[in-house]
Amino acid sequence: MSRANDQQAIALAGLFQAASLVEQIATRGMVPQNSFETSLASIFVTNPDSTEQIYGGADDLPANLSLGFRGLEELLDKSRTEQNQDVIRYGLSIMHLEKKLSKRPDLLQSIGERIDQISQQASYFAEADTDLTENPAVFTHPSVVANIASLYQDTLSTFNFRIQVTGEPRHLQNAENAAKIRALLLAGVRAAMLWRQMGGKRWHLLFFKSRLRPSVKRISKRR
Numbered sequence: 363m364s365r366a367n368d369q370q371a372i373a374l375a376g377l378f379q380a381a382s383l384v385e386q387i388a389t390r391g392m393v394p395q396n397s398f399e400t401s402l403a404s405i406f407v408t409n410p411d412s413t414e415q416i417y418g419g420a421d422d423l424p425a426n427l428s429l430g431f432r433g434l435e436e437l438l439d440k441s442r443t444e445q446n447q448d449v450i451r452y453g454l455s456i457m458h459l460e461k462k463l464s465k466r467p468d469l470l471q472s473i474g475e476r477i478d479q480i481s482q483q484a485s486y487f488a489e490a491d492t493d494l495t496e497n498p499a500v501f502t503h504p505s506v507v508a509n510i511a512s513l514y515q516d517t518l519s520t521f522n523f524r525i526q527v528t529g530e531p532r533h534l535q536n537a538e539n540a541a542k543i544r545a546l547l548l549a550g551v552r553a554a555m556l557w558r559q560m561g562g563k564r565w566h567l568l569f570f571k572s573r574l575r576p577s578v579k580r581i582s583k584r585r
Contacts, residue, residue, distance in 0.1 A: 363450055364573070366491055366561055367574060367576070368413075368577045369567055370560045371403050371574050372413050372416075372551050373560055374398065374430075374452045374553070374574070375417075375427040375431045375433075375578070376404060376427060377457070377557060379400070379427055379430025379553075380441040380547070381395060381431070381433070381456060382446070382451040383397060384543050385452060387533060390530075390533070395502070396427070397429045398546075400466065400498060401550075402501040402506075402510065402546070403418075404417055405477060405501070405545075405585025406480075406501065406549060413560070416556065418439060424581070428582070431581070433449055435579075438578065452525060456553075457545075459514050459525065459554075460554035463517075463521075465556070474514045477521075480506060484506045507545050509545035509573070510545035514547060518547070
């Protein structure tokens, strides 16, 4: 089994989970809490010991990234007809946005500094002496989500390329939902960056699907 394939599969699951959550907020106005916590918490794991640690550890990956693995399996399986085209579009758009970001070291530094600041702010909502990585719920506090969304607006939203999110107007026009969507797009960009660091390229999704399938199937079913 290729370790690189496993790492790429995890990163892609993280990316497509963020994309799936964006689609769910836009169309339904709600998301599974565990998936939401996992995606936002991943933004703040900046010095992981392993790829798995970014999403809560190897043992919890099947649960924490269940939504992402489901979307990735659909993308890799030609026989599936129920693929959500909006999720795929968001995922590919996030990859494109991350590629643009990779060419802007000034913005990357600014994002890193702001993430550190938001992490410190998040600690106010955690219990004393609690490791934030073990309490991902703090990153879904409305104030923290608003700060992440503001970070996205101040940096990634300055590019000419914008990700067009479609859905129910009543959900999209809700301020809290808009903040959640921007925060999740940043989580998706973080996953796309991880995928690229692990050697992933967009054309791999077309030609190297057979390499990823075994990793996705094995990791997503791990107990």
